Amino acid sequence: MIDILNAITLLANYIIVPSLAYGSQLALGALGITLVYAVLRFSNFAHGEMMSFGTMISIFTIWLFQSAGISIHPLPTALLAIPVSIMITIMLLLILDRTVFRYYQAQRVQPVTFMIVSVGVMFFLAGLIRFFIGTSKKNFADGERFIIKASEFKQITGLAEGVSIRTTQAITVIVTLVLVTAVFWFLNKTRTGKSMRAFSDNEDLALLSGIKPERVIIITWMLVGALAAVAGTLYGLDKGYKPFVYLQLVLPIFAAAIIGGVGNPIGAVIGGYVIAFSEAFITFAYKRFFTYLLPEEWAPEGLVQMLSTEYKFAVSFVLLVIVLLVRPTGLFRGKTL
Amino acid sequence: MKLSIPSSSRKAVLLFALMLGALALVGVFQSWNLMLAILNLCLISAIMALGVNLQWGYAGLFNAGIMGFAALGGLAAMLVSKAPIMGAWQAGGFGVLLGVIIWIMSGILAYLIWLRFKGRRRYWYVIIIAGAGYILSRFVLDPAILRIESFEPASSGYLGGAGLPVLLSWGVGGILAGCVAFIIGKITLGLRSDYLAIATLGISEIVIFMFKNEDWLTRGVKNVTGIPRPVPYEIDLQSTIWFQDITDSVGMNVMQASSLFVKLCYTSLFLGVLLMLLWLCERALNSPWGRMMRAIRDNETAASAMGKNVTSRHLQIFVIGSAIVGIAGAMLVTLDGQFNPSIYHPLRFTFLIWVMVVVGGSGNNFGAILGGFIVWFFWIEAETIGNMLVYIITLPLSEGSALKEHFLSTAPQLRLLIMGLVLLLFLRFSPRGLIPERISNKA
Numbered sequence: 001m002i003d004i005l006n007a008i009t010l011l012a013n014y015i016i017v018p019s020l021a022y023g024s025q026l027a028l029g030a031l032g033i034t035l036v037y038a039v040l041r042f043s044n045f046a047h048g049e050m051m052s053f054g055t056m057i058s059i060f061t062i063w064l065f066q067s068a069g070i071s072i073h074p075l076p077t078a079l080l081a082i083p084v085s086i087m088i089t090i091m092l093l094l095i096l097d098r099t100v101f102r103y104y105q106a107q108r109v110q111p112v113t114f115m116i117v118s119v120g121v122m123f124f125l126a127g128l129i130r131f132f133i134g135t136s137k138k139n140f141a142d143g144e145r146f147i148i149k150a151s152e153f154k155q156i157t158g159l160a161e162g163v164s165i166r167t168t169q170a171i172t173v174i175v176t177l178v179l180v181t182a183v184f185w186f187l188n189k190t191r192t193g194k195s196m197r198a199f200s201d202n203e204d205l206a207l208l209s210g211i212k213p214e215r216v217i218i219i220t221w222m223l224v225g226a227l228a229a230v231a232g233t234l235y236g237l238d239k240g241y242k243p244f245v246y247l248q249l250v251l252p253i254f255a256a257a258i259i260g261g262v263g264n265p266i267g268a269v270i271g272g273y274v275i276a277f278s279e280a281f282i283t284f285a286y287k288r289f290f291t292y293l294l295p296e297e298w299a300p301e302g303l304v305q306m307l308s309t310e311y312k313f314a315v316s317f318v319l320l321v322i323v324l325l326v327r328p329t330g331l332f333r334g335k336t337l
Numbered sequence: 338m339k340l341s342i343p344s345s346s347r348k349a350v351l352l353f354a355l356m357l358g359a360l361a362l363v364g365v366f367q368s369w370n371l372m373l374a375i376l377n378l379c380l381i382s383a384i385m386a387l388g389v390n391l392q393w394g395y396a397g398l399f400n401a402g403i404m405g406f407a408a409l410g411g412l413a414a415m416l417v418s419k420a421p422i423m424g425a426w427q428a429g430g431f432g433v434l435l436g437v438i439i440w441i442m443s444g445i446l447a448y449l450i451w452l453r454f455k456g457r458r459r460y461w462y463v464i465i466i467a468g469a470g471y472i473l474s475r476f477v478l479d480p481a482i483l484r485i486e487s488f489e490p491a492s493s494g495y496l497g498g499a500g501l502p503v504l505l506s507w508g509v510g511g512i513l514a515g516c517v518a519f520i521i522g523k524i525t526l527g528l529r530s531d532y533l534a535i536a537t538l539g540i541s542e543i544v545i546f547m548f549k550n551e552d553w554l555t556r557g558v559k560n561v562t563g564i565p566r567p568v569p570y571e572i573d574l575q576s577t578i579w580f581q582d583i584t585d586s587v588g589m590n591v592m593q594a595s596s597l598f599v600k601l602c603y604t605s606l607f608l609g610v611l612l613m614l615l616w617l618c619e620r621a622l623n624s625p626w627g628r629m630m631r632a633i634r635d636n637e638t639a640a641s642a643m644g645k646n647v648t649s650r651h652l653q654i655f656v657i658g659s660a661i662v663g664i665a666g667a668m669l670v671t672l673d674g675q676f677n678p679s680i681y682h683p684l685r686f687t688f689l690i691w692v693m694v695v696v697g698g699s700g701n702n703f704g705a706i707l708g709g710f711i712v713w714f715f716w717i718e719a720e721t722i723g724n725m726l727v728y729i730i731t732l733p734l735s736e737g738s739a740l741k742e743h744f745l746s747t748a749p750q751l752r753l754l755i756m757g758l759v760l761l762l763f764l765r766f767s768p769r770g771l772i773p774e775r776i777s778n779k780a
Contacts, residue, residue: 043531045401045538100761112399112530113764116691119401120760123688127754131747247683251542254535262529302479310550317539321524324536326460328528 002159007292009161013150015284019276021169021238024176027272028231029249030256031183032224034268037257038200039220040105042114045250047228049125052246053092054229055236056133058085059140066142074144076167078237082175085233090225096121097221105217122247129243138241141168172234179230180269183223187265192219200263248313252279255316259323261330270331278319279312349703349772356710370593373600375717377672380607381665383709386693387614388661390705393694394774395622396654397634399534402521404686405541406659408548408678409517410510410666412555415676417506418565419498425488425553426496432481433496433553436474443470485553495556504567507610507667514663515656517544522655527648533655541687548678555678562675568602571595603672610668611706614661618702630654631700662690684753689716692760698770707772712759716752723751 029051036044044050061081071077100121104114147170150162187193192215199206199216207213232246239245256275260267285303294300307315323330360379364372385403392398400406447466451459486494521540525532548555555561574580574595584594621627633640633647641647670676689712697708727748734741763770 043534045534100765103765110397110530112397115399115531115534116695117761117764119688119691120757120764122757123684123692123760124754124757126684127750127752127757130750131744131754134743134747135750244682248542251535251539255539258532258535308550310546311543313539313546314543317536317543320536320539324524324528324532328532 003292006159006161007289009153009157009159009163010289010292013161013163015277015280017163017165017169019273019280021172022279023273023276024172025231025235025238025272026252026256026275027269028176028179028227028234029253030260030268030272031180031265032227032231033253034257034260034263034265035220035224035227038263038265039196039216040101040114042111042118043254043262044224045115045118046122046125047224047253048246048248048250049122049129050089050093050225050228051232051235051249052129052243053125053232054085054089054225055232055241055246056129056243057088057229058082058233058236059133059138059241061085062140062142071142073142074167076141076143076171076237078140078233079171082230082233085229086226089229090222093221093225093228094218097217102217105213126243126247133243135243138236140241141237143167166238168234168238172238175230175234179227183227184265186223192216196220251313252316255320258320258330261332264330264332267330267332274331275316275319279315282306282315283309283312349707352707352771353703356707356714359714370596370600373597373604375714377600377603377607378669378717379710379713380604380611381669381672382690382693382713383706384607384611384614384665384668385662385690386697386705386709387611387618387702388658388665389690389694390658390697390699390702391618391654391661392658393691394698394700394705395627395630395634396651397530398526398651398655398658399530400537400655400658401534401687402537402539402541403662403690404681404683405537405544406514406518406662407666407669407686408541408544408681409514410507410663410668411670411676412548413510413513413663414503414506414667414670415555415561415564416498417501417509418503418671419561420500422488422493422495422497425485425493428488429481429483429485429553430496432477433485436478436481439470439474439477443467443473446470482553493556494559495553495561502567503565503671504606506671507664510667511660511664514666515660518656518659519652522652526651526655538683538687541683545678545681548681555676558677558679560675560677560679564670564674564676566674567606567671568599571599574598607668610664614664615702615706622702689756692756694770695760695768696763696770698772698774700774701770701772704770704772704774708770711771712756715759716756719752719755720749723755724748726751 029047032050033044033047036042036047058078058081061084062077065071065077065080070080072080100117101114104117144167147165147167148163150164153162153164154160185193187197195206195211196216196219198209199211199213203213206216235246235249252275253272256271257268258271259274260269260271283305285305287300287302287304290304291299360372360376363375385407389400389403392400443466447463447470450462450466453459454462485496488494517540521536522533525536549558551557552559571592575591580595580598581591584591587594622630629640629645630650632643633645633650637647690709693708693712694705695708696712697706698704724745727744731741731744
């Protein structure tokens with residue numbers, strides 16, 4: 001019995017807790033990508049860099065607060081910085097919309113052209129970010145590191161395995177819950193949100209019924225900016241900020257959005273968690289897990305790992321390919337074109 | 338009807354002349370050695386741009402994984418030319434071969450099952466067979482890989498290559514990249530247009546991860562150096578009599594002359610490949626096949642109503658374009674003389690090539706080549722420009738201040754910003770590029 005509990009605790013520590021946090025970050029990212037897709041109808045390759053930009057602003061704000069002696073110990077200062085980061089990221093996206101995207105929107109160009117434009121924006125932002133903050137890794141998580149340490153957990157429960165929950169992980173999950181609820185409330189309950197959905201469903205009909213497209217697009221970019229800033233900051237808080245990682249992060253985020261059905265907000269959130277959990281389940285070394293569960297003589301010799309951790313991006317890719325082969329519209333019926 | 342040379346080709350000639358002039362200026366003011374080094378990379382970039390131009394300019398396909406195909410070509414260069422390491426083969430060669438055979442067998446079996454059964458059941462069967470094949474192969478592969486990687490890890494630790502002439506690898510690289518492109522294209526073409534972009538982005542990242550981690554095949558981040566050259570070595574040249582005679586008669590330093598000579602050999606090889614590919618592309622695209630491709634690009638619905646199989650045409654051109662990128666990738670590794678998976682960055686190997694195609698003129702092969710030249714040239718020179726800009730901007734800051742130091746250290750990143758800006762400006766104000774696509778009415 002104790003062995004089973006130990007095995008479950010092991011999974012909780014190495015798979016469930018980290019995947020909840022990582023999945024939340026992916027979910028926020030995928031929600032941003034899917035909103036751009038639903039309203040502006042293109043795959044935004046610059047989304048990773050937009051997240052990175054938000055994180056950079058958070059870091060600068062944190063440095064500013066720290067030098068002014070402002071802190072909310074035991075919580076990380078990042079929580080204070082996030083609103084500032086949201087504001088500035090939204091400003092950036094509105095400027096980009098005005099100077100870059102709006103022109104193509106008016107021309108009604110093909111989605112492929114839009115993608116290349118977003119690649120240009122990505123390039124530009126990547127240069128801007130690296131110019132300002134450099135390329136080295138930055139850790140900006142301050143405050144209390146753990147909510148519960150593995151050793152404390154072991155003491156309380158008397159098990160051989162422990163669960164540790166880092167503050168950043170808990171904050172990630174809570175902030176995601178709040179933000180996702182807010183976005184869904186906005187989309188489903190407010191007049192503006194409804195007009196956004198109407199615009200997404202049928203642009204021409206929405207225009208006929210008096211919805212102003214400029215307004216819908218501006219609101220979308222504001223939502224996307226907020227989501228990108230929060231997602232980026234939470235990811236950086238959890239794993240440390242390295243500018244080039246955000247380019248690689250685009251792949252699991254796209255995979256999450258497509259698995260959920262592109263343009264479908266609920267699907268994007270669920271897709272984020274699907275990706276995070278499958279990455280963890282497939283790259284976890286089950287040796288200790290089986291040692292607990294199986295009789296001693298059956299205990300495995302190797303690591304019992306399906307795929308080494310370096311290939312976690314391959315997991316999201318394989319999931320993406322399976323979904324494309326079996327159900328190209330995604331789990332929750334997104335748009336097809 | 339005017340019979341003079343159309344103004345667009347006059348402009349093209351002028352632009353190419355300007356480009357060569359800029360290169361000559363580098364030769365005169367910096368050094369001819371540097372000029373040839375830039376020129377060689379310009380030629381390789383031009384070939385990559387040619388491949389991408391086929392996909393984008395003529396078929397409207399967005400390939401976001403150019404890096405991966407270039408890296409596959411690079412792998413081919415390494416695998417074809419390096420001598421096999423017999424000890425490693427004896428240690429684990431059999432296991433690796435067996436593992437690969439298990440992969441192939443389970444792949445074929447899964448495909449047969451896929452054909453044989455219908456409905457939901459077949460997904461499960463295929464997943465079970467693929468999973469079983471994978472687990473079985475791991476039992477054979479894992480110990481074999483361990484033995485290979487522990488065989489003289491400081492000097493080898495991998496299987497080595499086939500020990501064939503490196504020039505052969507340019508073709509092999511093309512075939513390898515084409516095969517991967519076929520699989521990706523088979524899955525994603527015919528679905529929404531951005532799925533291809535996302536899938537290629539994914540496969541390129543995974544290919545690089547694989548090269549960094551599968552030490553038994555690529556030596557991972559330990560790099561494979563000393564890839565045999567298709568051209569003579571400087572040292573050998575310096576000690577050959579006829580070469581000494583020539584340099585004496587021209588009055589040049591033997592060291593410099595040998596280095597110039599080697600670079601010129603590469604230049605002529607690359608130029609030969611470029612001209613051959615250009616000729617092939619021009620022939621293909623002015624044929625009925627090329628007209629069909631443009632018809633499909635301009636109006637897929639109409640083309641498919643005419644009975645053209647849009648998806649399989651797209652697959653065809655996607656594979657050909659990726660193969661050309663693979664060839665260029667193999668050439669790059671041949672030029673470098675080493676295979677190092679850490680050099681592959683998406684911004685440099687994927688998105689820079691996109692800038693080349695867009696700036697040069699998508700849909701025009703000469704435009705793509707010109708774009709390859711100009712953008713690579715500025716990519717190299719933008720570092721200088723960026724440094725100068727930062728120097729000027731930070732002049733008001735006091736000497737030795739932390740902020741100034743920081744910006745001077747991150748100045749090289751400015752060229753990403755400049756390239757992004759160039760791409761955006763061209764897309765907005767000159768979407769057809771420097772040398773636009775020719776639209777001729779003659780059949």
